[in-house]
Amino acid sequence: MVESPATAPAPASAPGRGSLLGRSGGLRTGLLLLPPMLWLGVAYLAALAALFVTSLWSQNDFTGDIERVWSFDNYRQLWDIPVYRTIALRTIGIAALVTVIDAVLAFPIALYMAKVASPGMRRLLVIAVLMPLWASYLVKAYAWRGMFSEGGLIDWLGKPFGIHSPGYGLAATTITLAYLWLPYMILPIYAGLERVPDSLFEASGDLGAGSWTTIRRVVLPMAFPAVVAGSIFTFSLSLGDYIAVTIVGGAGQLIGTVVYANVGSANNLPFAAAFATVPVLVMLVYLAAVRRTGALESL
Amino acid sequence: MIIDGRLKAVLRVLTGVVLLVVYVPLALVVINSFNVDRTFTWPPSGLTFHWWNVAAHSSGARKALLVSIEVGLLATAIALVLGTMAALALRRTRFFGRNVVSLLIILPIALPGIVTGIALNNAFRTMLGVQLGFLTIVIAHATFCIVTVFNNVQARIQRLGPSLEQASADLGAGPFTTFRLVTFPMLRSALLAGALLAFGLSFDEIVVTTFTAGPQEQTLPIWIFQNLFRPNQAPVVNVVAAVLVLLSAIPIYLAQRLSGDVTSGAAGAH
Numbered sequence: 001m002v003e004s005p006a007t008a009p010a011p012a013s014a015p016g017r018g019s020l021l022g023r024s025g026g027l028r029t030g031l032l033l034l035p036p037m038l039w040l041g042v043a044y045l046a047a048l049a050a051l052f053v054t055s056l057w058s059q060n061d062f063t064g065d066i067e068r069v070w071s072f073d074n075y076r077q078l079w080d081i082p083v084y085r086t087i088a089l090r091t092i093g094i095a096a097l098v099t100v101i102d103a104v105l106a107f108p109i110a111l112y113m114a115k116v117a118s119p120g121m122r123r124l125l126v127i128a129v130l131m132p133l134w135a136s137y138l139v140k141a142y143a144w145r146g147m148f149s150e151g152g153l154i155d156w157l158g159k160p161f162g163i164h165s166p167g168y169g170l171a172a173t174t175i176t177l178a179y180l181w182l183p184y185m186i187l188p189i190y191a192g193l194e195r196v197p198d199s200l201f202e203a204s205g206d207l208g209a210g211s212w213t214t215i216r217r218v219v220l221p222m223a224f225p226a227v228v229a230g231s232i233f234t235f236s237l238s239l240g241d242y243i244a245v246t247i248v249g250g251a252g253q254l255i256g257t258v259v260y261a262n263v264g265s266a267n268n269l270p271f272a273a274a275f276a277t278v279p280v281l282v283m284l285v286y287l288a289a290v291r292r293t294g295a296l297e298s299l
Numbered sequence: 300m301i302i303d304g305r306l307k308a309v310l311r312v313l314t315g316v317v318l319l320v321v322y323v324p325l326a327l328v329v330i331n332s333f334n335v336d337r338t339f340t341w342p343p344s345g346l347t348f349h350w351w352n353v354a355a356h357s358s359g360a361r362k363a364l365l366v367s368i369e370v371g372l373l374a375t376a377i378a379l380v381l382g383t384m385a386a387l388a389l390r391r392t393r394f395f396g397r398n399v400v401s402l403l404i405i406l407p408i409a410l411p412g413i414v415t416g417i418a419l420n421n422a423f424r425t426m427l428g429v430q431l432g433f434l435t436i437v438i439a440h441a442t443f444c445i446v447t448v449f450n451n452v453q454a455r456i457q458r459l460g461p462s463l464e465q466a467s468a469d470l471g472a473g474p475f476t477t478f479r480l481v482t483f484p485m486l487r488s489a490l491l492a493g494a495l496l497a498f499g500l501s502f503d504e505i506v507v508t509t510f511t512a513g514p515q516e517q518t519l520p521i522w523i524f525q526n527l528f529r530p531n532q533a534p535v536v537n538v539v540a541a542v543l544v545l546l547s548a549i550p551i552y553l554a555q556r557l558s559g560d561v562t563s564g565a566a567g568a569h
Contacts, residue, residue, distance in 0.1 A: 028474065032388035033400065036381040036445065040403050043442050044415075047422035051414075054421050066425060109317050112310040116302060125314070127551055132321055134547035136503050138520045139540040142527060143324035146331060149339035153327055156341040182321065201302065211306040232409075240411020243505055247527065256413050256506075263417055263510060269425060272417055279411045 055273035066269060074274035084258070088278050091255040094174050095238035099185075099231045101178040106185035106230065111219065113186075114193035115201070126190075133183045141244045144176040148248055168250035176244045181237050185230035192226025193219065228290045235286060239279040255279055325544050332541035337533050354538035363522035366433070370518060371501040374440035378497045379490060381441070382448025387482075390456045407443040408500075415443060416510030423511065431513035439511040440501040447500060448493035455489035492557045499550055519543075 055074055060067050078084050113125045132140065147153050147165070154165040166172055196219065204214040242256025249257075255278060262272035302310075335345035354360060385404060389397060407415050419439050423429045463485065467477040505520035512521055523539060526532040 029388045032384045036385040036388075037400065037403070039377075039381055040407075040442065040445070043419070043422075043438055044407055045403065047418040047426075048414075050422050050426045051418040054425055105317055108310050108313040112314040116307050116310055125318075127555070128318055128321075130554070131547055131551050132325065134499055134503075134550045135325060136520065136523075136540070136543040136547075138503075138505050138523055139328060139543050140324065142523070142536070142540055143328045145527075146327050146339040147324055151338070151340040153323070153339075153341045179321070179324070182317075211303045214302075215306075236409060236411055240413045240506065242413060243524070256411075259413050259417060260509070263420060269417075269421060273421060276414050276417050280414055283410060 051273050051276065054270050055277060057270045059268045059270050074271045077271065078274055078278070084275070087253050087258055088255060088275075090170070090253075091239060091279075092282060094170065094177070094254065095235050097174055098177045098181065098238045099234045101174070102182050102185040102234045103189075103227050103231065105178070105182060106189050107223070107227070110186050110189035110193055110223075111215075113190050114196075115198075129183050129186050129190075137180060138243060140180055141176055141247045144172065144179065144244075145247050148172045168248050170249065170252045172248040172250070173245045173252060173254075176248050177238045177241060178234075180244060181234040184233035184237070185227075188226045188230040188233075189223055192223050192229075196222050225293050228293045232287070232290065236279075236283055239282060328537070328544050329541045332534075332537040334534075334537065337530060350534035350538050354535045354542075357535050357539075359517075359522060359526075360519070360535065360539050363517045363519045366516055367502055367519040370433070370436050370440055371498045373437045374444050374501045375494050375497040377437070377441035378444035378448050379494055382445045382493060382497075383452050383486070383490065385445070386449050386452035386456060389453065390461070404446050404449050408446055412504075412506030413510075415439070416507040419507065420510040431511060431516075433513075433516045435511045435513070436508055436516060436518065439507050440504060443504075443507065444497035444500055447496035448490070451489040451493035451496070452486055455486055459485055488557050492554070495550055495553055495557070 054066070056070050056072065058067050058069055058071060058073060059065075078088075109125075109129075113122055113129075117125055145168075148168060149155075150165070150167070152165060154163075158164060166175075200218055200222075201214055204218045205211075209217065240256055242254065242260045245252055245254045245257055246260075255275060259272045259276050262268045262275070330343065331339065332350060333346040333348065334343040334350075335347050336343060382404075385400065389400060416439075419435070419442075420431070423431060423435050429435065463481055464477055467481045468474075472480065503520065505518075505524060508518055508521055509524070512518065517525070519539070523536055526536050
């Protein structure tokens with residue numbers, strides 16, 4: 001997400017017309033902003049607020065109707081019932097693990113693309129990384145159902161080495177999520193590394209550092225904000241996922257599956273709403289934490 | 300030589316291995332669509348075109364594809380209008396709410412999909428008492444598609460600067476004439492790139508869609524998801540999945556024609 005500083009050409013620099021332009025400019029800004037803000041305000045912000053309000057209501061177990069009685073019962077349940085705490089922590093843990101796996105896998109390929117590959121090769125690699133992004137997310141999760149299935153490709157490939165497919169479960173979910181979000185990590189790191197001038201590599205080399213030292217002490221610190229920028233995607237997308245875990249997760253439960261079950265079959269919208277605030281809070285804390293790295297500006 | 304030969308070789312091998320892991324599952328999907336068996340057992344005992352034929356006559360898949368295209372086009376049209384307006388409004392002005400506006404536009408895709416999905420589901424059903432259906436899907440999709448258009452248009456405006464439009468105004472053109480003759484032609488490829496991303500995002504979306512689609516309306520991802528676990532539908536699902544994998548080359552081709560605009564915006568899509 002591009003967020004460059006506003007280029008502010010002062011209207012005052014055109015004396016005589018300055019105030020007029022300024023005023024009509026402000027009006028025009030307002031008129032242009034009104035429809036999108038109205039849409040997002042009504043269709044989205046209001047919906048988010050309503051979600052929070054609903055989480056304070058309750059469900060009549062007998063009729064299935066929502067009773068507009070205010071209480072913190074849903075949140076208390078979340079806290080008191082150990083299984084929900086476990087599920088929340090498990091989801092956060094998997095999201096963190098996915099982020100680390102993606103960062104480790106993305107860094108070498110991003111470095112190769114940015115600093116080693118020839119321009120033609122680079123173009124090809126960018127396409128190769130982008131293309132899976134356009135392949136349906138659902139299809140990619142489904143592809144891993146095939147990979148992990150009993151007697152499937154992983155079993156077949158691993159047989160000579162005595163390796164078995166982990167089967168459907170949390171390990172499969174973690175691998176699938178890491179696979180799904182990998183391009184979201186590669187692209188920001190690639191963009192970040194491309195901005196590192198070659199002269200820094202040369203300076204580091206001239207000062208006696210080998211390639212590994214240069215990477216550790218020069219490239220990694222400079223790529224860090226880009227890694228953090230990528231981690232926002234991988235972390236947030238993993239926190240909210242329920243499709244991948246449904247397809248390859250077996251009986252494993254994550255926040256997403258609990259929320260989905262409570263909107264659908266279990267039909268307890270207020271409780272689902274309360275549980276859905278957990279990933280929002282986690283993301284807000286995470287965003288506040290990474291704000292200081294400057295990663296938000298490089299989104 | 301800024302990176303020594305050994306490290307280069309290591310990076311090359313790692314890149315190759317990662318790309319291999321990225322493409323093997325996709326290849327598996329395509330191969331499986333020709334699989335004689337209904338299971339994923341590897342290697343397949345034989346290959347056949349039979350399922351492609353069956354899939355071509357699957358009315359459910361065809362209907363869902365049509366819904367997906369309609370939703371995608373409508374959501375993209377709305378996102379184009381709203382995203383462009385927001386981007387135009389935010390240029391050159393440094394008013395206090397600028398960051399708030401950017402945040403509000405990004406929020407629908409920055410927050411986890413279930414949050415956006417359940418928030419809209421709750422707003423439609425509990426608050427407004429609206430039946431979920433075609434229109435609610437379009438509203439939901441348009442909401443999270445605005446950001447792709449906004450990002451592309453904003454980046455383009457920032458790169459070009461205001462001088463051409465100022466020249467147009469100095470030559471006596473009104474705001475609408477300037478938009479039609481100067482601003483719009485400058486933005487055209489950015490708009491196309493934004494629209495491409497918006498359509499791709501909408502076409503692929505499932506999480507928000509499951510919460511905002513009624514029982515009648517099925518987009519293609521929802522159709523796939525609902526048939527995924529039905530053993531006798533598996534071969535047809537395999538074919539549809541294979542088609543989607545192969546089709547992903549089209550937007551990449553278009554994106555290349557639009558020269559790099561999509562590359563920068565894709566990081567903002569989810």
